[in-house]
Each structure stands twice: as C-alpha cells, then as structure tokens.
Amino acid sequence: MSTGTPNTQHAVxxxxxxxxxxxxxxxxDRAETYRQAGYWTDQPLDTLLSEAAARWPQRTAIADAGTSYTFAELDALADRVGAGLTAQxxxxxxxxxxxxxxxxRFAVALFGLLRARAVPVMCLTGHRTAELGHFAEVSGAVGMVITDRAGGFDFRDMAGRLVAEHPRLTHILVDGEPGDFRPWSAVTDYAGPLPEPAPVDATLPALLLVSGGTTGLPKxxxxxxxxxxxxxxxxxxxxxxxxDDVCLVALPAGHNFPLACPGLLGSMTVGATTVFTDDPSPExxxxxxxxxxxxxxxxxNALAKLWAQACDxxxxxxxxxxxxQVGGSRMMPDEARFIRENLSPGTQQIFGMAEGMLNFTRPGDPIDVVDNVQGRPMSPHDEMRVVDENGIEVAPGEEGELLVRGPYTLNGxxxxxxxxxxxxxxxGFYRSGDRVRIFTExxxxxxxxxxxxxxxxIHRGGETVSASDLEEHLHTHPKIAAAAAVALPDEYLGEKICAAVVFKGPPITLAELNGFLDERGVSAHTKPDLLAPMPSLPKTAVGKVDKKQIIAALVDK
Known part of the structure; x- marks a missing residue:
C-alpha cells in the first residue's frame, strides 16, 4: 500500500x-505539550491490537455467544481483512x-478498516436513512459495512435507498446474505498478498464518532x-x-463509552478479554x-437499574x-445506592461525552462521593471552566455551563x-451544554x-436525542400545526420522549405518527414514546415555546 505506482500514490x-x-x-503548542507529557506517541490506533498480540498472543481478545479469537488470531485476521478491503x-x-x-465481527471490521487506513464512521444499528444519509453526505463516505438483518429490519433495503441518493457510496459490504451487494466474506476470505500498511499521520482522524445530537442531526x-x-x-x-479482567460490551459497540472508556480498546491495552452481547436483557x-x-x-442508568432489580x-x-460503570445521564443518589447495593459494590459513576472529556469516580473513593457526584477528570491536563450565560467564569463552587479542552477533547x-x-x-474550549458545579473543598x-x-x-435510555431535530420532523406532517418534543421522567428509560402536538384537525394516533417518522428514516430511539394533543403550546414572555409549562402540565396529569 505504501509502495504503489505513482498514479495510485497520487490517489492516496x-x-x-x-x-x-x-x-x-x-x-x-498544545500538541507538543501532550507529547512531552507522554500522552501522545504518534502511533496508529490499530497498534493497540498489534502490541497486545505481541505481548499476549494466546490470550482471548474477544468473544461473543458463539465465537472467540486470541489476540494473535484477531491481529492476523485484521491484517487479512485490511488487505481484502484494499483489494476491493x-x-x-x-x-x-x-x-x-x-x-x-464488529471488532474484526473495525480493525480491518483501520489496517486498510480507512476511517470508520461509527454508526449505531438504530440509525436509519435520515441519519446515515447525513453522515454519508458530511463525511464524503464511499462505502458501508452492514449486516443483512437485525431486529426485524433489513439493512440491505436501507443501503439500496442510500446508494440511490448518495452515488459516492460504491463499496457496500454485507455481513450475511448480501442481496445486491458484496458479501463481507469476500473480504474475510481474502487470500492474496498482505502489503505493509500505509504510514499514518497520527494527528489526523482515526475514526469519526457520532454526537448525541443537541441541535439538528447528529454531528x-x-x-x-x-x-x-x-x-x-x-x-x-x-x-x-x-x-485478569473481562469486559462485557452490552451497550451498542459504536458508542464511545463501550468502545474506549475503557471498553474494547482499553481492554486491549492490558491484555483483558472483551465479550460482546447484542442482548442486554438481565437473563x-x-x-x-x-x-x-x-x-x-x-x-x-436505566439498564443498570433493571439489572439491579433483576437480581431479585x-x-x-x-x-x-x-x-x-454507570453513565449516560445524571444518576440521583438513591439510584446510585440502589445499584451499588444490589448489582455491584464496585459501582462507579462516569460523566463524559463522545467529544472527549471524561470524569469518573475512582476505585477506593468514599461511598459518599460515589453516590453523589459524577467523578473527576481523567487526565491531569484536562482543563475545565464553569461559566455563566455571558461566558464569564463563575465563582469557585458555583453552578454554570461546563467548558472543557484537553489532550483527548475535539477542537471542532x-x-x-x-x-x-x-x-x-x-x-478552543468546548461548550458541553451541561450545567455543573465543581467542588473546591x-x-x-x-x-x-x-x-x-x-x-x-432528551436522555432516553442512554441515547441523547435532539428535541429540535425531532420537532423539525414533526412539523413536516401535514396534520400538525405546532409541536414540541419534551422529556418526561421514566423509571426505566430515565427520560421518555413526549411529542406535545397542536393538530390542524382531528388528531392522529401515536402509531400513525411513528409510522410517518419511520417513512422519513428517523432512528428508532428518536421516535416519541407518548403523544400529547394540546389546543395550543404555552409561550414565554419573549414568545418562545415554554417547555417547562408543558412538562409541568403533563407530569401533573
């Protein structure tokens, strides 16, 4: 790959x-600081696997209900898949x-793509045409790696629609029955020569994660x-x-949390095994x-509570x-105690973001700390500011918006x-959108x-849903005059999505509304759980929709 002809090298x-x-x-200047501190080593991300294979070749690297690979086996398979992808x-x-x-197969595909020096865009299985089309358009993606069917959904049909709308998508590989596309086995069964991987500029993206979506489509x-x-x-x-540790990936593996916090990638750094499950039910x-x-x-939080209850x-x-580890949205002290007392005494809170910054409680922290706060920064070089609505730093210990930057937080x-x-x-500080206080004593x-x-x-079952994005979809329905998406408390999901809607005539049902959103390609976790018809939407003094009033009215019912 690194020694191609002048024409192929020009294309690369x-x-x-x-x-x-x-x-x-x-x-x-900041990059040099992180190198001097030893945080950055200018090595490709996939060397986490090759280093593990060199140190612990016979240890089990990954496993699921029916398959397992040692580090040496996974390393060799990643090489073959990378070469096969290049040949494609x-x-x-x-x-x-x-x-x-x-x-x-997720881990094999991830490392195969990294070995081919491609840049994976880490989609979730719940994403549909609206999100995937957006990701393809923004990233300039040239291909997809998908399964044939999962959860009753045919991903090949969706891929066909995406290809028609995004002609750059010319490499569609399907794990399973390929239909009109190429089988993933064409890559895994590659038997040709294994070229040296191309050199990597470690300051460039290794992969693209997907934001939770706070305004508009996910970024x-x-x-x-x-x-x-x-x-x-x-x-x-x-x-x-x-x-000696074994890490279970029960959340969608494309998320930052189960991928690298520590998850799959962190486990590799110490030679620990990662086990995958696509069924997070307690049983x-x-x-x-x-x-x-x-x-x-x-x-x-919602899944941790369910597991804790299931222990009965x-x-x-x-x-x-x-x-x-429990994260995804704030955990109340009584929830933390319940999970710690019923599921594992080693419960730890984590507050972080795919954009980078991570805070978590540590082994040995006092119970009062573990139950009541969301952690402290992972890195000594994490920088945090807490500011008011005008961007001015508040007094130490006061509440405000958290702004962050550091050696693993994005710059854009x-x-x-x-x-x-x-x-x-x-x-260069990232505005997290979270209101926090940082203790000083x-x-x-x-x-x-x-x-x-x-x-x-809205934080629904660990997914961050943009209210404005859902509202844009709702407003396209011909029978909806006005709509607001609000979060209502839910014992199991943390928050559930409620669509407060003013209809132009007779109301439609929730099933009809979600069918309409299905046709628009809205992801499964973004669709409303509840539909609340309203005669009008309350407004604030400046004319904005007053969501606090909507929530109060719905909670009091």
Missing amino acids: DNEIDDLRTGFVPFPA GIAPGDRILLQLPNSC LIPRTHNDYRYNAIACAQAYGMTG AAFALIDKYQVTLTGLV WEPVLPTSLRVV YYRADEANARSFSPD GPRAGYVEVTGRIKDV
Missing part, C-alpha cells in the same frame, strides 16, 4: 488531503460507514490516532484494569457474565462483577463550521456534580 494523497478538509486539528478498492483516508450489531466527532489511543490507555489505568447478560466471569461492564429473580447472578466537529462557531470558545474537591443541562436534549 488525494484521499488524505480530502480527509483533512473540514478537520480542525489540535493547536501545535478502499484507499487510505476513505470514510466508511460501519453499522454492525455487537459481536466479534461527526473526529477522534485522532493520538488522542483516542491515549483515551483508551488512560481509562484502563484509571479503572485499575489488568489482564441473557447474566448468563454471559457467569460463563466468561465478566469483571467489568459499562451501562446506562434471576437464577444466575452476576457475582463476578468487580466494577459497573467534522465539516460543521456553523456548529463549531456555536460550540467552541475563541480559545473536602473529600469532593475537584469532583464534578451535574446539576442540569443548557442544551435542549
């Missing part, structure tokens, strides 16, 4: 130049949408080889992971935890769990100039408490 250079377009790099015409710098369910988050390697290594160290997950003696997993009735209990969304103008301060000093949010989002 063009792809790398294209990858740089719309990418906001780290400033040179995928070039270094090409963006490829990766949308596979949780399984060993793409460039994570560089340098910052994401550090993210994985530092997370594993902070949690005290060793090669299935507890059986897998028992089978593999899982010691660590990351869950969203499931015959097989997750007794091997040493650490359960990918190809999103307008969003970047809103989301970053002039000196006592055992909580330096720890963060999340007290609310600035951005209009």
Whole structure:
C-alpha cells in the first residue's frame, strides 16, 4: 500500500488531503505539550491490537455467544481483512460507514478498516436513512459495512435507498446474505498478498464518532490516532484494569463509552478479554457474565437499574462483577445506592461525552462521593471552566455551563463550521451544554456534580436525542400545526420522549405518527414514546415555546 505506482500514490494523497478538509486539528503548542507529557506517541490506533498480540498472543481478545479469537488470531485476521478491503478498492483516508450489531465481527471490521487506513464512521444499528444519509453526505463516505438483518429490519433495503441518493457510496459490504451487494466474506476470505500498511499521520482522524445530537442531526466527532489511543490507555489505568479482567460490551459497540472508556480498546491495552452481547436483557447478560466471569461492564442508568432489580429473580447472578460503570445521564443518589447495593459494590459513576472529556469516580473513593457526584477528570491536563450565560467564569463552587479542552477533547466537529462557531470558545474550549458545579473543598474537591443541562436534549435510555431535530420532523406532517418534543421522567428509560402536538384537525394516533417518522428514516430511539394533543403550546414572555409549562402540565396529569 505504501509502495504503489505513482498514479495510485497520487490517489492516496488525494484521499488524505480530502480527509483533512473540514478537520480542525489540535493547536501545535498544545500538541507538543501532550507529547512531552507522554500522552501522545504518534502511533496508529490499530497498534493497540498489534502490541497486545505481541505481548499476549494466546490470550482471548474477544468473544461473543458463539465465537472467540486470541489476540494473535484477531491481529492476523485484521491484517487479512485490511488487505481484502484494499483489494476491493478502499484507499487510505476513505470514510466508511460501519453499522454492525455487537459481536466479534464488529471488532474484526473495525480493525480491518483501520489496517486498510480507512476511517470508520461509527454508526449505531438504530440509525436509519435520515441519519446515515447525513453522515454519508458530511463525511464524503464511499462505502458501508452492514449486516443483512437485525431486529426485524433489513439493512440491505436501507443501503439500496442510500446508494440511490448518495452515488459516492460504491463499496457496500454485507455481513450475511448480501442481496445486491458484496458479501463481507469476500473480504474475510481474502487470500492474496498482505502489503505493509500505509504510514499514518497520527494527528489526523482515526475514526469519526457520532454526537448525541443537541441541535439538528447528529454531528461527526473526529477522534485522532493520538488522542483516542491515549483515551483508551488512560481509562484502563484509571479503572485499575489488568489482564485478569473481562469486559462485557452490552451497550451498542459504536458508542464511545463501550468502545474506549475503557471498553474494547482499553481492554486491549492490558491484555483483558472483551465479550460482546447484542442482548442486554438481565437473563441473557447474566448468563454471559457467569460463563466468561465478566469483571467489568459499562451501562446506562436505566439498564443498570433493571439489572439491579433483576437480581431479585434471576437464577444466575452476576457475582463476578468487580466494577459497573454507570453513565449516560445524571444518576440521583438513591439510584446510585440502589445499584451499588444490589448489582455491584464496585459501582462507579462516569460523566463524559463522545467529544472527549471524561470524569469518573475512582476505585477506593468514599461511598459518599460515589453516590453523589459524577467523578473527576481523567487526565491531569484536562482543563475545565464553569461559566455563566455571558461566558464569564463563575465563582469557585458555583453552578454554570461546563467548558472543557484537553489532550483527548475535539477542537471542532467534522465539516460543521456553523456548529463549531456555536460550540467552541475563541480559545478552543468546548461548550458541553451541561450545567455543573465543581467542588473546591473536602473529600469532593475537584469532583464534578451535574446539576442540569443548557442544551435542549432528551436522555432516553442512554441515547441523547435532539428535541429540535425531532420537532423539525414533526412539523413536516401535514396534520400538525405546532409541536414540541419534551422529556418526561421514566423509571426505566430515565427520560421518555413526549411529542406535545397542536393538530390542524382531528388528531392522529401515536402509531400513525411513528409510522410517518419511520417513512422519513428517523432512528428508532428518536421516535416519541407518548403523544400529547394540546389546543395550543404555552409561550414565554419573549414568545418562545415554554417547555417547562408543558412538562409541568403533563407530569401533573
């Protein structure tokens, strides 16, 4: 790959130049600081696997209900898949949408793409044409890796619609029955020569994560080889992971949380095993935890509560769990106690974002800290400011919006100039949209408490849903005059999505509304759980929709 003909090398250079377009790099002075601190090593992200294969070749790297690979086996398979992808015409710098369910095949595809020096766009299986078309358009993706069917949904039909709308998508690989596309086995069964991987500029994106979506469609988050390697290594160290640990990935593997906090990538840095499940129900997950003696997993609050409750009735209990990370939305103290007392005494809170910044409680922290705050920064070089609505820093210990920057926090969304103008301060701090206080005294000093949010989002079962994006879809319905998407409290999901709607005539049903949203390609986790017809939407003094009034009226019913 690195020794191609002048014409092929020119094509590769063009792809790398294209990858740089719309990418906001780290400033040179900060980048040098992170290198001097030893955080950045200018190595490709996939070297996490090759290093693990060299140190622990016979240890089990990944497993699912039916398959497992040692580090040596996974490393060799990644080489073969990378070469197969190159033979299919995928070039270094090409963006490829990766949308596979949780399984060993996800890890194989991820590392195969990295070995081919492609840039995976980490899609979730719940994403549909609206989101995937947006990702393809913004990233300039040239291909997709998908499954044939999952959860009763045919991903090949969706791929066909996307290809018709986005002609750059010429490489569609299907794990399973391929239909009109190429089978994934054409890549995994590649038997040709294995060229040396192309050199990597570790300051460029290794992969693109997907934002939770706070305004409009989700944005793409460039994570560089340098910052994401550090993210994985530092997370594993902070949690005290060793090669004796076994990490269960029960959340969608394309999320930052189960991918690198520490998740799959962090586990590799210490030689630990990662187990995948696409069924996070207590019955299935507890059986897998028992089978593999899982010691660590990351869950969203709603799922952690369900697992804790299930310990009362499931015959097989997750007794091997040493650490359960809980994040995705703020956990109230009574919830934290319930999970700690019923699921695992090693419960730890995590407050972070795919954009970078991570805070979590640590092993050995006092119970009062674990139950009541969301953690402290992962890195000594994480910088945090708390500011008021005018961007002025508040007094120490006071509430305000959290602004962050550091060695693994992005400097700009990918190809999103307008969003970047809103989301970053002039000196490069990311505006998180979270309302917090940072304690200055006592055992909580330096720890963060999340007290609310600035951005209009709904945290449903660990997914962050943009209220404005859903409202845009709702307003396209011919029978809807006005609509507001609001969050209502829910015991199991944390928050559920309610569409408060003013109809032009007779109201439609929730099923009819969600059928309409299905046709628009809206992802499964974005659709309303409740529909509340209203005669009008209340307004604030300045004429904006008063969502607090809507929520109060609906909660009081």
